[in-house]
Amino acid sequence: MSTLTDPPKEQFRLSMLLYDTRYRSATIQVIAMLGFMLLAAWLIDNTLSNLAAQDKAIDFGFFTESAGYDINQRLLEYTSRDSHLRAALMGLLNTLVVAVLGCITATILGVIIGVLRLSSNWLVARLMTIYVELFRNVPVLLWIVFVMAILIETLPAPRAFRGENPEATMSLADSVAVTNRGVYIPEPLFSRTLGDVHVFGEAALRFDVSLDLIAILAVLGLSLWGAHRVTLRANRIQEATGVRPKTWHVRTGIIVLPMLVLLIGLGFHLGYPALKGFNFQGGTHLRNSLIALWLALSLYTAAFIAEIVRAGIMAISKGQTEAAEALGLRSNRIMSLVVLPQALRVIIPPLISNYLNLTKNSSLAIAVGYMDITGTLGGITMNQTGRELECVLLLMLVYLAISLTISGVMNWYNEAVKLKER
Amino acid sequence: MKKSVILGAMAFAGLAAGAASAGTLDDVKARGKLNCGVTVGLVGFAAPNANGEWEGFDVAVCRAVAAAVLGDSTAVEFVPTTGKTRFTALASGEIDMLARNTTWTFSRDVDLKFEFAGVNYYDGQGFMVPKELGVSSAKELDGATVCIQTGTTTELNLADFFRSNNISYEPVPIETNAEAQQQYLAGACDVYTTDASGLAATRATFDDPGAHVLLPEIISKEPLGPLVRHGDNEWGDVVRWTLNALVAAEELGITSANLSEMSAGTENPEINRLLGSEGTLGEMLGLDAAWAQNAIASQGNYGEIFAKNIGEDTPVGLARGLNAQWTEGGLLYAPPFR
Numbered sequence: 127m128s129t130l131t132d133p134p135k136e137q138f139r140l141s142m143l144l145y146d147t148r149y150r151s152a153t154i155q156v157i158a159m160l161g162f163m164l165l166a167a168w169l170i171d172n173t174l175s176n177l178a179a180q181d182k183a184i185d186f187g188f189f190t191e192s193a194g195y196d197i198n199q200r201l202l203e204y205t206s207r208d209s210h211l212r213a214a215l216m217g218l219l220n221t222l223v224v225a226v227l228g229c230i231t232a233t234i235l236g237v238i239i240g241v242l243r244l245s246s247n248w249l250v251a252r253l254m255t256i257y258v259e260l261f262r263n264v265p266v267l268l269w270i271v272f273v274m275a276i277l278i279e280t281l282p283a284p285r286a287f288r289g290e291n292p293e294a295t296m297s298l299a300d301s302v303a304v305t306n307r308g309v310y311i312p313e314p315l316f317s318r319t320l321g322d323v324h325v326f327g328e329a330a331l332r333f334d335v336s337l338d339l340i341a342i343l344a345v346l347g348l349s350l351w352g353a354h355r356v357t358l359r360a361n362r363i364q365e366a367t368g369v370r371p372k373t374w375h376v377r378t379g380i381i382v383l384p385m386l387v388l389l390i391g392l393g394f395h396l397g398y399p400a401l402k403g404f405n406f407q408g409g410t411h412l413r414n415s416l417i418a419l420w421l422a423l424s425l426y427t428a429a430f431i432a433e434i435v436r437a438g439i440m441a442i443s444k445g446q447t448e449a450a451e452a453l454g455l456r457s458n459r460i461m462s463l464v465v466l467p468q469a470l471r472v473i474i475p476p477l478i479s480n481y482l483n484l485t486k487n488s489s490l491a492i493a494v495g496y497m498d499i500t501g502t503l504g505g506i507t508m509n510q511t512g513r514e515l516e517c518v519l520l521l522m523l524v525y526l527a528i529s530l531t532i533s534g535v536m537n538w539y540n541e542a543v544k545l546k547e548r
Numbered sequence: 549m550k551k552s553v554i555l556g557a558m559a560f561a562g563l564a565a566g567a568a569s570a571g572t573l574d575d576v577k578a579r580g581k582l583n584c585g586v587t588v589g590l591v592g593f594a595a596p597n598a599n600g601e602w603e604g605f606d607v608a609v610c611r612a613v614a615a616a617v618l619g620d621s622t623a624v625e626f627v628p629t630t631g632k633t634r635f636t637a638l639a640s641g642e643i644d645m646l647a648r649n650t651t652w653t654f655s656r657d658v659d660l661k662f663e664f665a666g667v668n669y670y671d672g673q674g675f676m677v678p679k680e681l682g683v684s685s686a687k688e689l690d691g692a693t694v695c696i697q698t699g700t701t702t703e704l705n706l707a708d709f710f711r712s713n714n715i716s717y718e719p720v721p722i723e724t725n726a727e728a729q730q731q732y733l734a735g736a737c738d739v740y741t742t743d744a745s746g747l748a749a750t751r752a753t754f755d756d757p758g759a760h761v762l763l764p765e766i767i768s769k770e771p772l773g774p775l776v777r778h779g780d781n782e783w784g785d786v787v788r789w790t791l792n793a794l795v796a797a798e799e800l801g802i803t804s805a806n807l808s809e810m811s812a813g814t815e816n817p818e819i820n821r822l823l824g825s826e827g828t829l830g831e832m833l834g835l836d837a838a839w840a841q842n843a844i845a846s847q848g849n850y851g852e853i854f855a856k857n858i859g860e861d862t863p864v865g866l867a868r869g870l871n872a873q874w875t876e877g878g879l880l881y882a883p884p885f886r
Contacts, residue, residue, distance in 0.1 A: 180639065180661055180778075194704040196719045206707035275730075283735030285681070306736045307693055307718075403691040404681075404738045405718065414736070415720075492698070495721045501698070506721075509632050509699035512639075512660040 177515065188511040189214075190330075195506050197497045199413055202333050210507045211330040217502030218524060224419050224498065225485040225528070231424035232484060233477075236431025241461060243436050254432070261429035267490050269426050274418035274494040281306040281414075287401050296399075303399050303406050308413040310399035310406040317393030338392055345388050346381075353377040415496035419488065427484045434476045438469030470543050478536040482529050489525070499524055572644050572776070572783035573617065573834055581623050584610035585643035588628040590725050592749040592857050592864035593649055602626045605857040606647040609668055609774050609791060612843040613645065616790045616835060621846030630724055632699040635660060638777060645787050647774040649743060651701045661778035665788040668773050668850075670870040670879050672766035673702050674744035676751060679759050681738060686765040690715035695728045695737035697721075702742050705768040725750060743770050745858065745866055752863035786833055793840040796822060796882035797849035799873050804848040811841050822885045829885060850880065 143153045177183060193213040196206050201219045204212055243254040261269070282294035284305050296303045303310040320337035356373050364370040399409030442465050450460040491498040492505060499521065508517035576582050586594035586606055594604040602610075607626070615621040627643050638646045639661070649671075650656075652664040675694075677683050686709070696703050698721040710717045720737045722728040729750055732740040740747065744766060751757045774791060776784050797803075800819050802810050811823040820826035824837030833839065847853050854871065858864040872878025 182661065194707055196707045196710075196717075198719050198721075206704075206711060278731060278734045278736045285735065306734060404689075405691055405693060407691065492721070492723060495698075495723075497721060501721065505632060506699055506703065509635065510655075510704070512635060512655075514636055514639075 173515070182512075184516060185513070186516055188507075188513055188516075191511075193507065194510065197502065199416065199497060209330045210503075210511065213507060214499060214503040214520075215331060217497055217499035220496065221485075221488055221491075221498040221500075222528070224416060224423070224488045224491070224496070227420050228423040228427065228484050228488065229481050231420065232427035232431055232480070235424060235428035237435050237466075239428060240432035240435025241439065243432060244439060258429045258432050261426050262433075266422065266426045266487050267493060269422040270419055270490055270493050273422045274414065277414040277418055278306050283307070284401060284405050287406075301396070301398050303401075303409075305406070306414065307405065308411055308415075308417060310409045310411050312396040312398050313408070313410040315395055315397045317395060319392065341388060341392070342385070345384050349381045349384050352380045356380065413496070415491070415494040418494045419491050419496050423484050423487055426487075427480050430480050430483075431477065434473050434480070435469070437476075438471075438473035439465055441472045442468050467543075471540075471545055474536065474540045474543065478533050478540075481532050481536065485528055485532060486525060572780050573786055576617055576644055576783075580618060581625050582610065582614040582617065582645070583625045583627055583643045584613070585627045585629045585634055585637050585646040585648055586610065587648045588630055588724050588726075590649065590746055590749050591753050592862060592866075593745070594626075594647075603857070605669065605853060606649065606774075608847040608853040608857065609647040609794075610645070611846045612794055613774075613787055613790045615842040615846040616793070616839040617786060619836070619838070619842050621842070630699075631697050632723070635662070638662065638775070641777075644783070645774055645776050649746060649772045650775060651743075652771045652773055652775075653701060656775075662775045663778050663780075663784045664773050664775045665784060666773050666791045667771040667879075668791060669745060669771075671743040671745050671770040671772050673705050673741060673768040673770055674747050674766055675763040676732075676740045676747045676760055677738060677763060678735075679761050683761075683763065686763045686767065687713055687715070689717060689739060691717070692738040693718040693720055693736070694739045694741055695720045695722055695732050696741055697725065697728060698723060700742070701768070701770065706741055709767045729753070743772065745772075745864075748866055749858065749864045752865065782834060786835065789833060790840075790843050792882040793822060793843050793885075794847075794850040794853065795873075795880050796885060797840070797844045798851040798880075799875065799882060802844060802849055804845060804852060807841065807845055811838070818885055 143149050174184075189211040190209050192207050193210045194206055195213070197204055197213060197216050199220055200216045201223065202216065204216050239254050239257060242250050243258065245251045245254075281304055284303075284307060286293040287296065287303065287305070294305075301312050316338050320341060322334040322336050324332065324334055326332040356376050360371055360373045397408050399406040399411075402408075446464055446468065447460055450464045455463065488498055489500040489504075492501045495501075503517055503524075504521045508514055511517075584607075586602065586604075589595045590604070592604055594602060594606045597603050602624075610624050610626065611621040614624045627637060629637050629643075629646070629648060634646055634648055634650065635656075637643050645665075647668075649669070651671075652667065656662055657664055675686050675689070677689075683689065689710075694706060694717050696706055696719055703719075703721075706717075706719065720731060722731060725742070725746065728740055728742075731737050733754070740750070742750075744762065747762055751760050751762070754760065774787055776787055796818075800816065800822070802819060802823070807823075810819055811825060813820055813825045817826060821829055822840050824830050824839070824841060828837070830837040830839045848856070851873075854866075854868065855861065858866045860867060868876075868878060870879045872880065874881040
């Protein structure tokens with residue numbers, strides 16, 4: 127007689143953690159996790175005890191102390207009596223300025239160069255190849271220093287503009303001065319200004335918002351919306367009757383006229399730079415440290431973006447171009463309407479990395495004396511207060527936050543343009 | 549019973565003392581080489597010569613300490629540091645001492661936890677401008693572009709000076725003296741400001757030094773001297789008294805020429821104590837009796853070092869001024885060797 131029994135329920139033995147493939151991977155992961163935690167704990171403990179041995183506890187109190195140093199390029203008001211926190215904010219804004227300018231320029235240059243590299247014109251294609259290989263194979267720091275050296279050594283000093291027969295003269299009807307300290311351009315001024323709004327009172331993070339700027343943006347937004355309505359109406363008429371009414375003069379009028387009225391109302395005029403004392407005064411001063419950093423970062427990153435664009439275009443089947451040609455489209459329309467929109471799907475993910483690289487590379491700013499956040503918080507503040515650990519930790523957090531923001535925005539854009547399967 | 553308590557207490561005190569001192573002196577002896585932080589290059593103070601050997605006024609302090617500790621003035625590893633990297637290098641132990649035109653300030657001594665061994669150059673911050681600008685005073689510099697080494701006390705003094713005189717300026721932050729020199733000579737800044745000695749040293753390297761003037765204003769006190777980490781008192785003493793030995797040697801008339809003669813013994817007991825023919829000063833420092841002899845033999849006394857590197861007969865051409873011996877109206881004053 128045979129009895130049917132359930133197969134014996136397998137007893138769990140400790141050795142199974144090692145020999146049973148069902149558990150082994152989990153075991154290894156737990157051990158690795160423990161090891162990692164131990165390492166992290168040791169590092170933190172080591173840091174803290176070493177700091178304690180030097181009698182330096184972690185302390186962010188220095189942030190409220192007066193910074194004591196001046197910053198040449200500042201987007202908000204700042205004096206040497208302001209706190210280290212505000213100095214760090216100035217640096218952060220400077221970092222963002224050069225990152226944004228750099229990303230825009232690098233993208234425009236990169237797309238143009240990437241497209242031209244595929245040109246059927248042999249000379250143009252080879253020239254672009256030389257550009258790409260030249261820029262991406264030399265470290266960006268050298269480009270920054272090189273551009274700065276060119277700006278300093280080849281352009282005239284302000285004192286060359288002085289005297290009866292100056293060696294150098296201002297260009298564009300005496301409105302732009304190109305010197306080895308930077309470029310001075312006219313600045314927009316308002317004689318009947320609406321004033322500023324102070325945000326956060328006297329706090330370290332205070333800033334002023336110009337009401338003139340808000341008014342201009344509001345009018346511009348309304349005008350664009352109106353122009354868009356005109357286009358929609360034209361579309362409707364075209365669909366109903368097959369004839370598209372002329373709209374460009376109406377749209378131009380809607381955009382230009384309210385702006386003109388507003389600018390006249392605010393008393394808009396330009397402030398020209400003029401040589402006064404040692405330097406040009408008045409106007410907007412684009413420092414050569416900013417120009418050098420911006421130019422070098424843009425040119426360098428553009429080489430990488432060009433390669434990405436080239437790869438994106440080559441990923442699009444030749445049939446797409448041929449089909450567009452069969453419809454009678456001209457080649458620049460084929461590129462902008464058919465090929466590039468599809469290529470974006472390939473281009474955007476690696477493009478994000480390049481934006482991040484450009485932003486992080488901007489920390490080389492100190493090579494040309496541009497006061498970005500590495501120069502203020504990670505440079506002078508760290509040096510004057512001796513709080514290396516705190517400053518470097520914060521600096522890492524700031525760059526991490528900037529990078530995550532860029533990558534978040536770009537990922538959102540990627541979602542928006544990626545192939546939608548319906 | 550009582551004895552064992554005392555012995556125990558002594559042992560504990562010994563352990564505590566051992567733990568408290570980081571033992572840089574022993575480290576240096578064991579390594580057979582002194583790691584000394586200097587500037588990345590300032591002619592007269594610290595710069596490599598044509599053969600790649602470091603020489604200069606600050607370098608001489610490093611060499612003197614190496615000679616006192618190891619008996620060999622060439623047993624030095626020179627670590628070039630910038631204004632920004634110098635303190636991290638010292639605090640992290642990468643270098644044993646820093647001899648780099650560093651101003652002795654309260655916060656560096658107290659808050660940054662360093663120990664200044666003394667002053668080897670009494671300086672002040674000055675301004676250099678091209679002669680053609682026709683500026684005769686720093687107060688006329690309203691609106692000027694000023695090149696400045698970043699991370700230094702001069703940066704803070706500059707902000708204070710312009711602020712208190714109610715004039716504006718445009719700072720151009722620069723990492724090293726060489727970069728500042730390039731920008732200044734190209735006219736990218738009107739003014740270069742740093743310690744007056746540094747300005748003189750920089751000007752000495754120009755093609756046409758006569759085309760540049762140092763303005764009369766000295767806007768700060770900048771006592772420059774070597775420093776070590778806080779809390780290692782034995783090592784601090786070695787650096788401090790080596791520097792003092794160089795100063796005292798000049799006062800006592802010991803030069804590299806008469807050193808061997810004097811070290812045999814003289815009528816002056818302080819010279820004998822200093823040079824080790826009498827007393828046990830070297831032993832107290834944990835060095836051999838000839839420590840000061842070696843230090844002085846390496847580069848000469850303070851006056852000789854000054855004259856050779858930055859004195860009036862050199863291109864840098866600095867007068868002794870405040871850096872004369874106290875007996876000659878200067879500020880140099882070595883405490884007694886007793």
